[in-house]
Amino acid sequence: NYIIISLIKKDYNFLFIFKNKFFLFFFAFYTYIIFLSLFSNDVIFSLKSTLPFIKFIFIFLAFDYLKSNNILSFNFTIIVFASVVLFVLFDSLIQIIFGFNFFLMKPVYGQISGIFGNEQILGSYLSRSLVILASFLTLINYKNKNTFFLIVLLILISGFVILFSGERTALFNFFLFLFFVSFFKILKI
Numbered sequence: 001n002y003i004i005i006s007l008i009k010k011d012y013n014f015l016f017i018f019k020n021k022f023f024l025f026f027f028a029f030y031t032y033i034i035f036l037s038l039f040s041n042d043v044i045f046s047l048k049s050t051l052p053f054i055k056f057i058f059i060f061l062a063f064d065y066l067k068s069n070n071i072l073s074f075n076f077t078i079i080v081f082a083s084v085v086l087f088v089l090f091d092s093l094i095q096i097i098f099g100f101n102f103f104l105m106k107p108v109y110g111q112i113s114g115i116f117g118n119e120q121i122l123g124s125y126l127s128r129s130l131v132i133l134a135s136f137l138t139l140i141n142y143k144n145k146n147t148f149f150l151i152v153l154l155i156l157i158s159g160f161v162i163l164f165s166g167e168r169t170a171l172f173n174f175f176l177f178l179f180f181v182s183f184f185k186i187l188k189i
Helices: 003-011 014-019 022-037 043-068 074-098 122-141 143-164 169-187
Strands: none
Touching: 014 043, 014 074, 074 122, 074 143, 122 143, 122 169
16 A cells, blocks of 8 residues: 555655665565575475565565654654563463463463464564564663663563473574674674
8 A cells, every 4th residue: 555655646765775775685585585496396385485575575665664754763663562572471471370371371282372372483483573672672772771681681581481382493593592692792793
């Protein structure tokens, strides 16, 4: 919808996106995975899984449009994202402590799943969201002690919940995140 509105109002410069490094990086990556799909053993199956990635270009365009027209601010985005992640964390802690969460869901097969119910993706969601949220919080004010304390607390609680989720890949991603945080902290990057 936003593309159609932009074209009608003529208030969006689509050539600007080709100067954006994030867009160019994603476009190059998207072209690369499509190219690899064309040379796979099962081309149709491979393209079915890679073609939907085009949606991220439209998400980028929508976010850029909202940001450039002052409809959406960076701080508001951080607040909404942080609220969602903190709700998922708090809900999962309630499920760990009491055996059920806010929606009266119980752990599935002894693994904490939080708001995701039967889907065992809590650890995966947290391990990926933690990287984004920690990056956002660092961008706000890196030298603030309260921000540092909040990031450390968030990492500890996330690690605890990821451990109880029982997902080995998520736990590996979490430790990989800790390694990179430590590495960059030592190098002071």
